[in-house]
Amino acid sequence: MSNPIRDLARAGNLPLPQLVRLWSEIQPDRLAFREKELGIWKRVTWGEYARNMDLVALGLSELGYGPGDRMAIAGEGVPEWMYADLASQSLGGVCVGLYPTSPWPELAYILQNSGARVVVCGDQEQVDKILEARRRTDLPNLSWIVYVDDKGMRGYQEDGLISFADLIERGRRRLEQEPAALVAHKKQMAERSPDEPAIIVYTSGTTGAPKGAMLSHRNMLVAACSVVDTFGYDGNNHEVLCYLPLCHVAERSFSTVMQLCCGSVVNFAESVDTVSADLREIGPTLFLGVPRIWEKLQQTIDIKIRESYPLHRWAYQFALSRALPIARREIAAGGQRRTLRDRIMAWLLYVLMFRNIQRFLGLYRAAACFCGAASVSPETLLFFRCIGLPIYQVYGMTETAAVAFQQQPGRTAFGCVGVPIPSLQYRLGEDGELLMKGPTVFLGYLDAPEATAAVMNDGWIASGDIAAVVDGEVQIIDRKKDLIITSGGKNISPSEIEHALKESAYVREAIVVGDGRNFVSALIQIDYDTVGKWAQERQLSFTTFRSLTLVADVRELIGQDVQKANSRFARVAQVRKFALLSKELDHDDGELTATMKVRRKSIEQKFAQEISELYGARA
Template sequence: MTLSLDRIPEMTMPQILRERARTQGNRLALREKSRGLWQRTTWGEYFRRARLTAIGLYALGFRPGDRLAIASDDSPEWYFSDIAAQMLGGAGLGIYPTNPWPELQYIVQHSQSRIVICGDQEQTDKVIDARANEGGLPTLERIICVDMKGMRNYPRDTLMSFEELLELGRSKEAELGSEVDRLIDGGKPDDTAIVVYTSGTTGMPKGARLSHRNMLSNAAEIARIHGLNADTYSVLCYLPLCHVAERSFSLVQQMVTGCTVSFAESVDTVVTNLREIAPLGFLGVPRIWEKMQQSIDYRVQDTTPLQRWVYQRSIAKGREIARRRLANGGRLASLGDRLTYGVLYLVCLRALQRFLGLNRVRTAFCGGASISEDVLLFFWTLGVPVYQIYGMTECAGASHSQRPGATTLGTSGQLLSVFDQKIAEDGELLLRGEGCFQGYLFDEQATAKAYADGWLHTGDIVELEGADELRVMDRKKDILITSGGKNITPSLIENALKDSPYIREAILLGDGRKFLAALVQIDLETTGKWAQSNDLQYTTYRTLAENPKVRELIAGEIERVNQRFARVENIRRFEILKKELDHDDGELTATMKVRRKAIETKFADEIATIYGSAA
C-alpha cells in the first residue's frame, strides 16, 4: 500500500502509523532529550509502544467511543497515548499543563473520561485535587503517570505508572493483541480521532470533535501546497499538544509526511533545542516570533559599534529585498536582489539564522493569533520564509495558508482546497468542507449555532484581496463601535502597540465611549533593561509599572503608534496595569489570549480612572 497524499485521508492515523512501521520501521521517527542526550525512537518502536499502550488501556476497560484525557507536557508518551486511544476506536483529549485543577476537573467531568494520563507529580496532584473537591470526578477509574518521581508513598489503588501500563500491555499481548489489531483494521476515517477543548474566551471551553478525515485531509493539503515530505520537513514539538495547531503540524503532519519530530525540553529552551537539531520546518505562534526578534535586538545591543552598524545596514537593505520578494510571491525579484542577498547572508544574516536555530528551515508557519506585519517582514529579511496561516480548532487547525506565489504581507493566504468559503453580509467568514469539525461534544445547541445555515461560522471579520488572499480584520465580537458610530478594529491598533519592545500586551477600550483608550502591560524584561540603562531603581513589576519615567516611555510609544492611524483611531488616554496578566487569575486563556470581559471587570477602577465623566 502506497501512502500517497490522495490515499491518506481515506485512512486512520493508527493505520498510517502501522504502515509507516512496516515500510520504514528502522527510520527515525521521534527524538527526546534525556540527561543531555537525544534519545531516538524509530517508526517500528513508535508503533510497538503505541500498540502496547492500547493493549494496556484495553485491559483496563477502555473501549470504542471512550475518551482518554492527557494532562502532560509534550513527550513521546503523549503521542503513544493519543494514538493508542485511536487504535481502540476512542479519542484522546489534551489538558493544558498550566490549567489549575478546577479547569482540569471541568474537562474530565464534561468529557466523561475514565482514564487520565499525567505527565508528572504536579499533574497527578491536580487530578487528585479535582477528584476530592466540588463534585469530584465520578467517571474516573484510573490515573496513569509517566514520571513517578516524588510519588513513592502515593496510594496505588487507582494510580499506576506508564511503564506499568506498557508492562500490562506486554503481559496481555497474546490474549488481547488480536482484538486491538481488529479494532485498528476496523477504524474508519470519519471516526472521531481527537477532542480539542477550545480556550474559552467567552465562557467554559467546548470540546470540538475532529475526525481522522478532518485532520488528515487538512494536513495532506498543507503538505501538498508546501512540498512537505520526510526529506523537506522535520519539526520541533514545543507548543502544547492539547492545542490543535501543534497536534496538526507535528503529530498529524508526521503521519502524512513520515518526517522526524523532536521534543523540546521546555518552551524556555526552544531556541537552544532549535540550534541543536536544526529542523527543516517550524511552527510559531506570534509571541514566539516576537521573542525571537527581541532576542536578536538584545544581542545586538551588546556588540561593538562596527557590528551594530553592519547589522543595521544589513537589515535595512534586506528589508527592501524582502518587501520585493513578498510582492513577488516569495521569490527573489531580480538577479540584483539575489546577488545582494547573497552578500548580506555571508556578512550578517547567516549568523542571525544560526543564532536562532533557523538556518535549515525551508518552511515556517505563523498562526494562532494576529501578528504585526513588521515581525513577519523581519524574518523574511533574515531569509526565513514564514508563511502565515489562518484557522481555528473547528477547522482542524488551518483553512488558509500563504504559499509560494501568494505571500501578500499581512494576509493569511489562500483557501485550502478541502474547504469552501463565503463572506456574510457583515463580513464574517463562513466555511464548509472536509476539514470542518463534527460538532461539540455533548452540546447540540452550540453545534447548531456554529453550523447555522449549513456553514461553519468562524466569528472572524475578513476581507479578500489580490489573488483571493484572506486578510483577517478582527473577531466579530471584538469590534468596537464608539459613541460617534465609528467602527474600530482593535487588533490592528493593539498589534501596532505590541510592536514596541516595551509593551507586552495592550487592550483597546472605547466601545460606546467618546474616545479610544488602552490598558497596557509592560514587558518586564525589556522595560527592566531600559530602566537599568537609565539608572532607574525597581524591585518588582509593580514598582517598575508605577515609575513616572516608565509612563513617559509608554506615552512616547503610544504617540508613535497614533501617528500611523486616523485621528478617530488615536489613543487619547492609557493606564499601565499594576500586575502582569495571568491565566491563573482568569485574565488569559490557556493559549494566552486575553479574556476581554474579565479584563473589563477586574480592571474596572483603571477604566474608571481613564474615562471618568468623559465616557
C-alpha cells in the first residue's frame, strides 16, 4: 500500500524539515532516535524530534538567524546534530558539516569560505578549535558558538558562546511569549522550496582546496529513496547505526535522509571505539561500511578464529570450504542460489556456523549491507557472501548526493558498482570518463562559478572517474587524474594494483607510483595490529611502528604478498620495488583527508626520498 509521505519524499517534493513534521503527526509516539550515553540507550520519539527541531528553530531566530544564513556543525553524530540541521533548514538556512577530526586551520578555511554565522560544537574540543580559528583568522560572519556537551565549559567567557540547552530555552521562552510564532514558522517551513540548498558538503580536497558542494532537499531525497525503494525498506524494517560523521554525505544519506523517506529509526553510536558492541546491541537492518570497515571486520573474525580451540578452527575452515563454491555459483547466477542442494547446504552452514558469526558482528538482522567510497576486494566480497551477508557496492559523489549507482539482487558482479538509480542518466565520454545527469546532481559549488563550470556542461556532471560497462553494470577503473603513464607510454590504473595489495591482511595502505618512470613501485603502510600479532607469534622483537617495519622478516612477509598481487597483472603493471613507510599515514599530517582518502601529491612530496631510492637516485 502506497504511503503518501513516502511518495512525496520519493519525488523530492518536500523540504526535509517538513517530512519530520508529517511523520510526527502520524506517528508521534513511535521511536525516531536512540542515543547511547554511558552505556544506556535513550529514546527520542518522532513527536519529540519535531518539538526539539521547532524549539531550536525559534531559538535560532532569536539569535537573528534566517533565510540565506549558514550554520556549521562540528561533532559526532547525536540527536542535537539533527535538531540543529533541520532547524536551520526550516528557517531557510543551509547546514555545513565539519569533520570532528579536522584541525583548526581546515575548520577556519571552511568557516571563512561558507560565511557561517552560527557554529554548533559537540564538545569542548570542538569549541577550542573554533575559538582558535576565530582568534587566528578573519571570520567576520561568525556571531554565535553553541556547544552541546557542557563538560569542561564552565570557565569559558567568550562572546557569543552559549549552550545548546540555552538555545532551546530561548526557543521555549519565545513560544510562551508569542504562541503564534510557531504557527507562523510552520507555515513558512511548509512553503519552502525543495529545490533550495539544504546542505553544503565540502569535498575531501585530495587534489586541492575543498569546495562547497550545494545540495538541495530534492537532491538528497531522490538519491536516498532510490536505495530504500530498491530494497523494500519501510518504517518497520529499516533501522541503522549512525557511526560515521554526519558531515559525510554518505552517512547523511544512509542514516538521516533515508529515515525521513520511511519514518524509521536511527541509532547513534556512543563513539567510534564502541561500534562493534553497539552493532551487537542494535542489530541494524541496513549497514553501510567503507572498504576498510569490511576488511577490518573480516580480519577480526580471522584473528578470533586463530585464537580459538583447534576443533573450532577446523569446523570454521570446513564450513568456509563448503560455502566458497556455493558463493561463487551464487555470484555467477546474479546473486541467486539455483539448486536445491546449494540452498540446503547454505542453510545448514548458516545454522551450524555462520549464524553465530553474524551475531558476533551484530549484522544478524541486516537485510542489505553496502560498501561505498571505494571498491572493495573480491576476496572480501566473497567471504561475506559465504557467511550469508552479501555486500552491495554503491557509487556516487558528493556532487550526486551520495548514491548514483547501486548493486542489487541480480546485479552483483565483482569490481562493478551496479546500475544507475532510476532517475539518473549516464554516458561515457570519449576518454571513458563517466558523465551523469538527473535530479540528484548538485546545484553547484558555493561562490565558485568557474569550478562549477569545469565539471558541468548542459546539466551533465563530469565525475573525474574513468569507467566501463560490463554486462550492464558500470565498472569504475580509476580516477582520471591518478592514471599512471610510464616512460614506455603504458597507461596503468594505480587503484587496481593498490586494491590487490590491500587484500593482504598485513597491508593497511598502498600508494603506487611510477608516472614517467620505467617501472611501477609502491609505498606500503603495514597494518600494525595484524603484523604486530604475526611478529609476536614468532617472538620477533619490536617496540614501535617504526621498529616493526625494520624487522627483516616483516619485509619478507610483505614481499610475499606483493608477489601474490603481482601474479594478477601483466609485467608492465607489476610492482618491481616497494618501500615500507616508517610511520602511519595521518590526517593531522596532511597525508589523508578527513574521510581517510590518500592525498597522493602530499605523500609523494613527503616521501620523495623513499621514492627516489626506489628508482636508484637520491632526492
